[in-house]
Amino acid sequence: MLGSASTLCRVRRIAGIVLAVLLLGGVVAAVVAGRQGEDKGTATKTVRGVIGSEKADFFADPDVVKALAAKGYTVKAEASGSWAMEGLDLKGYDFAFPSSQAPARQLAHKYHVQEPLPRPFYSPLVVVAHRSAADVLAGNGLATLDGRNRGTLKMRAYLDAARHDRTWQQLKGATKYGELTGALYIASTDPESSNSGALYLAASSYVAGGGKVVSGKADVERTAPLLHKLVSVQGAQQSSSDAVFRDFVSGAGNPLVLVYESQVAALLAEQHAVDDLVVLYPDTTVNSDHTVVPLDAAGRALGELLSTDPALRKLAVRHGFRPQGDAAEFVAATGDRSAYLNQKLTGVRQAPVPTSGVLHDMARRARG
Numbered sequence: 001m002l003g004s005a006s007t008l009c010r011v012r013r014i015a016g017i018v019l020a021v022l023l024l025g026g027v028v029a030a031v032v033a034g035r036q037g038e039d040k041g042t043a044t045k046t047v048r049g050v051i052g053s054e055k056a057d058f059f060a061d062p063d064v065v066k067a068l069a070a071k072g073y074t075v076k077a078e079a080s081g082s083w084a085m086e087g088l089d090l091k092g093y094d095f096a097f098p099s100s101q102a103p104a105r106q107l108a109h110k111y112h113v114q115e116p117l118p119r120p121f122y123s124p125l126v127v128v129a130h131r132s133a134a135d136v137l138a139g140n141g142l143a144t145l146d147g148r149n150r151g152t153l154k155m156r157a158y159l160d161a162a163r164h165d166r167t168w169q170q171l172k173g174a175t176k177y178g179e180l181t182g183a184l185y186i187a188s189t190d191p192e193s194s195n196s197g198a199l200y201l202a203a204s205s206y207v208a209g210g211g212k213v214v215s216g217k218a219d220v221e222r223t224a225p226l227l228h229k230l231v232s233v234q235g236a237q238q239s240s241s242d243a244v245f246r247d248f249v250s251g252a253g254n255p256l257v258l259v260y261e262s263q264v265a266a267l268l269a270e271q272h273a274v275d276d277l278v279v280l281y282p283d284t285t286v287n288s289d290h291t292v293v294p295l296d297a298a299g300r301a302l303g304e305l306l307s308t309d310p311a312l313r314k315l316a317v318r319h320g321f322r323p324q325g326d327a328a329e330f331v332a333a334t335g336d337r338s339a340y341l342n343q344k345l346t347g348v349r350q351a352p353v354p355t356s357g358v359l360h361d362m363a364r365r366a367r368g
Contacts (some may be wrong), residue, residue, distance in 0.1 A: 083196035095299030104291035118303030121321035134278035187254035191363035265320030
């Protein structure tokens with residue numbers, strides 16, 4: 001009997017231990033379930049997109065990531081040349097975000113996207129120059145300087161110099177600068193794949209045509225020889241404005257480079273002063289309207305959020321972009337950089353952009 005009682009006690013103790021383990025497991029399971037429930041309440045929706053390379057730093061900014069998460073979004077972005085997006089398979093993506101309206105409209109047509117397309121911010125094209133180059137241009141009537149780090153490029157005079165194959169050595173004052181040799185030209189990106197390179201052709205053709213937008217084959221034929229000179233003198237071209245700007249900042253490459261104002265403004269926000277940098281605003285340029293092509297409802301919601309959310313607009317300005325609809329935001333935020341930036345774009349004329357088909361034709365002819 002004693003043995004049976006002892007055995008029964010042992011069974012009861014084991015059963016108690018098992019029950020305790022099961023109860024503990026139940027508590028742990030409940031806590032995990034509760035945490036999972038909490039995660040579901042704060043989870044973000046992942047939105048995939050293809051963006052112009054000049055916006056990569058914006059979407060990688062931890063503050064931008066945090067601001068998007070606060071609105072329920074995680075953005076997974078891949079960089080591409082704006083015109084190269086047309087050749088990508090965008091199945092499975094929520095949006096494309098090229099750097100201007102022309103490639104955006106082409107993508108919208110291809111994917112049957114309803115307009116209007118969100119345009120959160122824009123940036124004019126500018127030419128960055130080393131001080132030596134800027135001084136020589138000003139001394140030869142190709143530019144005017146408003147101060148130590150800012151000026152205006154006279155597009156008609158520059159295009160005339162390009163048309164006649166001018167070299168730096170032919171400009172007075174250039175011989176004292178060893179880096180100013182060879183052909184006088186502005187380095188730009190490949191116009192067949194990159195938005196900034198294509199818009200450079202748009203602005204140049206507009207000036208060369210006496211203020212007339214290229215609109216057909218006859219206009220393309222008329223402007224092709226000059227545009228070919230502008231492109232062919234450069235040799236191999238980069239497909240990304242981010243790459244050519246980084247080369248310029250590092251001291252490599254050409255002394256004159258076409259970039260977005262946003263890239264310059266963002267650099268100055270980090271470094272505050274770059275003594276050898278002069279920002280030349282072409283007297284006729286093109287605004288690059290960064291345009292979202294929503295491929296589904298999530299993409300459109302993201303585009304509208306970038307356009308309207310105060311925190312995201314403020315962050316866009318931090319990265320040098322001009323938010324649509326309120327010039328005062330940019331002026332107020334970049335007051336410490338006004339020595340470099342023409343905040344109100346005074347004296348700068350905006351050239352209309354040809355249709356995407358015509359622009360593609362111009363780029364092909366320019367590339368030869």
